[in-house]
Amino acid sequence: xxxxxxxxxxxxxxxxxxxxxxxxxxxxxxxxxxxxxxxxxxxxxxxxxxxxxxxxxxxxxxxxxxxxxxxxxxxxxxxxxxxxxxxxxxxxxxxxxxxxxxxxxxxxxxxxxxxxxxxxxxxxxxxxxxxxxxxxxxxxxxxxxxxxxxxxxxxxxxxxxxxxxxxxxxxxxxxxxxxxxxxxxxxxxxxxxxxxxxxxxxxxxxxxxxxxxxxxxxxxxxxxxxxxxxxxxxxxxxxxxxxxxxxxxxxxxxxxxxxxxxxxxxxxxxxxxxxxxxxxxxxxxxxxxxxxxxxxxxxxxxxxxxxxxxxxxxxxxxxxxxxxxxxxxxxxxxxxxxxxxxxxxxxxxxxxxxxxxxxxxxxxxxxxxxxxxxxxxxxxxxxxxxxxxxxxxxxxxxxxxxxxxxxxxxxxxxxxxxxxxxxxxxxxxxxxxxxxxxxxxxxxxxxxxxxxxxxxxxxxxxxxxxxxxxxxxxxxxxxxxxxxxxxxxxxxxxxxxxxxxxxxxxx
Amino acid sequence: xxxxxxxxxxxxxxxxxxxxxxxxxxxxxxxxxxxxxxxxxxxxxxxxxxxxxxxxxxxxxxxxxxxxxxxxxxxxxxxxxxxxxxxxxxxxxxxxxxxxxxxxxxxxxxxxxxxxxxxxxxxxxxxxxxxxxxxxxxxxxxxxxxxxxxxxxxxxxxxxxxxxxxxxxxxxxxxxxxxxxxxxxxxxxxxxxxxxxxxxxxxxxxxxxxxxxxxxxxxxxxxxxxxxxxxxxxxxxxxxxxxxxxxxxxxxxxxxxxxxxxxxxxxxxxxxxxxxxxxxxxxxxxxxxxxxxxxxxxxxxxxxxxxxxxxxxxxxxxxxxxxxxxxxxxxxxxxxxxxxxxxxxx
Numbered sequence: 001x002x003x004x005x006x007x008x009x010x011x012x013x014x015x016x017x018x019x020x021x022x023x024x025x026x027x028x029x030x031x032x033x034x035x036x037x038x039x040x041x042x043x044x045x046x047x048x049x050x051x052x053x054x055x056x057x058x059x060x061x062x063x064x065x066x067x068x069x070x071x072x073x074x075x076x077x078x079x080x081x082x083x084x085x086x087x088x089x090x091x092x093x094x095x096x097x098x099x100x101x102x103x104x105x106x107x108x109x110x111x112x113x114x115x116x117x118x119x120x121x122x123x124x125x126x127x128x129x130x131x132x133x134x135x136x137x138x139x140x141x142x143x144x145x146x147x148x149x150x151x152x153x154x155x156x157x158x159x160x161x162x163x164x165x166x167x168x169x170x171x172x173x174x175x176x177x178x179x180x181x182x183x184x185x186x187x188x189x190x191x192x193x194x195x196x197x198x199x200x201x202x203x204x205x206x207x208x209x210x211x212x213x214x215x216x217x218x219x220x221x222x223x224x225x226x227x228x229x230x231x232x233x234x235x236x237x238x239x240x241x242x243x244x245x246x247x248x249x250x251x252x253x254x255x256x257x258x259x260x261x262x263x264x265x266x267x268x269x270x271x272x273x274x275x276x277x278x279x280x281x282x283x284x285x286x287x288x289x290x291x292x293x294x295x296x297x298x299x300x301x302x303x304x305x306x307x308x309x310x311x312x313x314x315x316x317x318x319x320x321x322x323x324x325x326x327x328x329x330x331x332x333x334x335x336x337x338x339x340x341x342x343x344x345x346x347x348x349x350x351x352x353x354x355x356x357x358x359x360x361x362x363x364x365x366x367x368x369x370x371x372x373x374x375x376x377x378x379x380x381x382x383x384x385x386x387x388x389x390x391x392x393x394x395x396x397x398x399x400x401x402x403x404x405x406x407x408x409x410x411x412x413x414x415x416x417x418x419x420x421x422x423x424x425x426x427x428x429x430x431x432x433x434x435x436x437x438x439x440x441x442x443x444x445x446x447x448x449x450x451x452x453x454x455x456x457x458x459x460x461x462x463x464x465x466x467x468x469x470x471x472x473x474x475x476x477x478x479x480x481x482x483x484x485x486x487x488x489x490x491x492x493x494x495x496x497x498x499x500x501x502x503x504x505x506x507x
Numbered sequence: 508x509x510x511x512x513x514x515x516x517x518x519x520x521x522x523x524x525x526x527x528x529x530x531x532x533x534x535x536x537x538x539x540x541x542x543x544x545x546x547x548x549x550x551x552x553x554x555x556x557x558x559x560x561x562x563x564x565x566x567x568x569x570x571x572x573x574x575x576x577x578x579x580x581x582x583x584x585x586x587x588x589x590x591x592x593x594x595x596x597x598x599x600x601x602x603x604x605x606x607x608x609x610x611x612x613x614x615x616x617x618x619x620x621x622x623x624x625x626x627x628x629x630x631x632x633x634x635x636x637x638x639x640x641x642x643x644x645x646x647x648x649x650x651x652x653x654x655x656x657x658x659x660x661x662x663x664x665x666x667x668x669x670x671x672x673x674x675x676x677x678x679x680x681x682x683x684x685x686x687x688x689x690x691x692x693x694x695x696x697x698x699x700x701x702x703x704x705x706x707x708x709x710x711x712x713x714x715x716x717x718x719x720x721x722x723x724x725x726x727x728x729x730x731x732x733x734x735x736x737x738x739x740x741x742x743x744x745x746x747x748x749x750x751x752x753x754x755x756x757x758x759x760x761x762x763x764x765x766x767x768x769x770x771x772x773x774x775x776x777x778x779x780x781x782x783x784x785x786x787x788x789x790x791x792x793x794x795x796x797x798x799x800x801x802x803x804x805x806x807x808x809x810x811x812x813x814x815x816x817x818x819x820x821x822x823x824x825x826x827x828x829x830x831x832x833x834x835x836x837x838x839x840x841x842x843x844x845x846x847x848x849x850x851x852x853x
Contacts, residue, residue: 012655019654023821026829034833038840045614045844053613054848071852080853084542085549088853133612146543 057133060140074100074132083128094125101126108475120151120158141469145170148468171466173443180439183388187434188381190368195409195435202234203290209234213290222289239402239409242286243278245394252398275395280384293362302376386436390471400462408435446470516585520593528600531556535604547607549853557605557849560598561842564622567595568839571832592633599626618845621838628831639824649813653821656814661688663807664754671746674800675739683747686755738797742804745789749774750804754811782808 044050048070059067066073075081080088081097088094102108113121129143151158153169170177197203202212212234215223230236249272281287283298295315296308363377370378386392403410446466447453456463464470535552539545546553570591573581602622610616643650651659665688671678678685753776776782786805793801 012652012658016652016655016658021654023825023828026826027832030829030833031836034835034837035840038837038844042840042844045848053617054852056609056612056615075852077851078853080549082547082549082853084544084547085853086551086554088549144544150543 055133058136059132060134060138061136062140063132064136076100081125081127083125088125089123091122094123097125097127112474115160116151116158117160141473142467143469145468148472168468170448171443171446171468172448173440178439181387181390181436183386183390184434184436184438187383189383190378191366191380191382192368193366198237199409201230201232201236203237218289219292226289239406242281245275246277246279247272247275247395249275249395249398272395272398273393275398276391276393277385278394280382287366291365300376301374303374305376386434387471391473392471405437405441406435408433442466517589517593520589524593524597527559527594528597528604531559531601531604535607539607545607545609547609548605548611548849550607553605553607556601560601560605561846563594563598563601564839564842567591567598568835592629595629596626598622614841614848615845618838618841621834621841625831625834625838628827628834632827632831635824635827639820643817643820647813647817647820649810650817651814653817656818660754660811660814663810664688664751667746667751667754667804667807670800670803671739671743675736675743678743678747679740682744685747685751735794735796738793738800741789741792742797742800746804749776749785750808754807756811756815776808776812779809779812782812 045053051071052067054071055067058064063074076096079093079096080086080090082088129147130140131138132140149169153167155165155167156162159165166179168178197205200209200212202209202214204210204212212232214233215226215229215235218226218235226235226237226241228236228238252272283291288298295312296305300308367377367380369376372378397405443466445462446464447456448466453463453465531552535546535556538550538552542550548554548557570587573587577584599622602619606615606619610619664686668678668685668688753774756774775785782805786801786808790798790801
């Protein structure tokens with residue numbers, strides 16, 4: 001007889017479902033454990049230190065101290081700060097967030113508020129361009145080109161006065177994404193100066209070199225400075241003899257004398273962003289060795305020059321008398337000075353000195369006459385900074401040498417100014433010729449396409465990025481308040497526990 | 508046919524999950540292309556997709572209350588489970604799309620890793636639920652209710668004792684002492700009447716009779732047969748020393764019995780192969796009349812082997828749930844925290 005259900009059931013304890021089941025027990029307690037751990041972690045995250053786990057990454061160097069001081073330093077609770085967040089482009093929210101940056105710590109002007117339409121400006125939050133939480137080393141001014149192009153590619157909509165404004169969409173050499181540099185259209189300077197002549201050995205005016213200078217022909221005090229000579233013992237100038245760096249860079253001496261080796265990628269290591277421009281030329285330092293003003297100081301107006309001449313006459317006369325009679329006692333000078341012969345001598349000296357003012361061999365050799373009767377010459381109008389809407393850092397370009405970009409002074413043929421120069425300029429045009437290359441020269445190294453850049457880099461060509469922020473800045477340098485806690489007060493140990501994927505390490 | 512029915516069952520949920528993921532992916536990609544950057548979690552599509560993923564996670568967590576309220580018959584379990592699996596799987600890609608394909612900070616990374624862990628543990632569990640029961644059905648014909656393995660083993664031991672007692676009389680003096688199973692013995696029924704041809708005979712039934720391999724699982728002993736006392740002594744001796752300790756191995760109420768434990772550790776019946784060899788030897792030492800008794804004892808030993816396999820399979824089948832459930836609960840709590848913090852610092 002087969003075992004029936006009742007018999008089979010008799011073998012099983014009827015209350016088996018109520019019996020202890022280790023799997024149910026484990027499930028229950030593990031769930032409680034998960035609940036407790038998650039609740040504890042959540043509660044901790046609402047604390048000041050726990051809030052660090054919410055962040056998507058370390059703050060950048062200027063804001064780094066606030067990693068320790070809570071999110072409310074920048075974030076207004078329940079007000080979206082990201083532009084792409086839901087309600088993030090709401091003008092009211094943008095104003096609240098911008099007030100946090102611009103009202104409490106920063107005092108920057110709006111983004112070209114005199115050039116930009118107010119309705120466009122009101123939709124621009126600081127965080128749109130300045131992306132935070134991307135690590136300690138992330139630069140806040142490293143703004144994506146697309147952020148700039150949002151408005152600049154279509155200035156008709158964004159600019160207050162769009163007429164005449166050229167749109168900018170990219171820096172690529174293909175197409176018309178960036179206009180030619182407007183600042184280089186003309187040179188407003190009035191100085192007659194030939195770079196070509198001064199870079200020739202001996203600085204002769206004519207090509208035959210008849211008036212070439214040797215070191216012995218300049219005053220002794222300048223000889224050490226111009227000790228470099230050519231094979232013919234003629235003074236050989238280099239760019240750095242006249243153009244001094246705004247920040248002296250130790251160990252980078254003589255780079256201005258490089259022949260220009262833009263293809264030498266290994267030289268790319270020689271660069272410093274500290275040195276931006278070259279200092280203005282000073283007559284006493286850079287010109288006086290050859291251009292003697294006979295003791296009259298440089299840079300005076302007409303009255304000051306006349307007074308200077310008057311004050312110089314007794315000294316000149318004394319020199320004259322000493323030359324004539326070296327044994328003459330000093331107290332006899334005054335008596336001798338009263339004689340007619342010496343009166344005539346004085347007048348002759350005065351006339352010679354005054355001739356300096358109108359002679360082509362003195363002031364007007366370099367300067368032009370101006371309209372202002374108080375001044376002897378017209379203002380020189382030398383530009384200290386050529387790019388008005390951009391910044392150029394010479395220190396970042398030291399490796400290529402001056403000649404790579406400023407080739408004009410090195411012309412070796414022609415009268416004074418080489419006829420083979422661009423535009424076939426004549427010598428008379430040289431002073432007004434802008435010796436800064438245009439956008440095409442920049443594009444030789446600054447390649448926008450990462451792919452193209454990578455290809456050139458693999459061929460060991462010097463390449464650089466071509467981002468908008470490489471050259472352009474948009475906010476004026478307004479004074480800033482110090483942050484509540486300085487970076488130096490934040491120790492590395494305070495942030496060491498942050499996991500690798502949440503932050504960049506301090507350098 | 509079963510496969511077709513199963514596919515039909517899953518098809519709807521697979522379609523919903525796929526459409527959901529693809530739709531959200533396309534929407535987010537379209538929005539990203541328009542805005543020029545990958546839409547983050549706080550953007551409109553990011554928020555909506557995140558909300559969908561969050562809602563699905565909360566639905567997944569509803570499996571627990573639904574189980575507690577199963578008497579209400581809210582929704583057929585099979586549909587609920589299918590939705591639980593496929594919508595749950597969709598939360599992974601949805602969360603990744605929501606985050607703009609980034610892991611973000613520490614908290615959001617923990618949340619993402621936890622979600623991935625829950626998904627992997629769920630997938631593992633799903634695979635176990637498919638593979639193990641099928642294997643058990645084919646390989647464990649003596650399968651019983653897992654928590655009753657100890658009880659059934661005790662009853663099998665009692666049945667074996669009864670069988671030996673009926674056949675050869677009580678256990679002879681001087682042999683190894685048997686485990687104390689009095690409490691379980693009191694609940695046992697007596698002999699059963701078994702029809703053999705036209706004749707009804709008294710018999711002992713060992714183990715539950717299953718439809719599969721009934722010839723192996725049902726042992727009938729005719730009490731009219733004559734049994735030799737020499738066989739009885741040998742069988743009682745081997746039963747007390749080897750068979751019963753193995754049959755009762757792992758039984759909780761006997762865990763304190765050190766003798767039994769030592770015997771279990773040194774048992775020659777550890778593997779199926781050893782068992783077969785060992786019983787062949789035992790069979791050869793006994794007369795032909797003892798063969799059914801030895802066969803039934805071997806059958807009980809095999810049954811015990813299967814219980815051990817079932818216990819291990821049961822651990823694989825249900826062990827993951829504790830981990831999956833605890834991670835899911837933690838995920839649910841952290842998800843709520845994420846929602847609060849995200850809106851606060853968006």
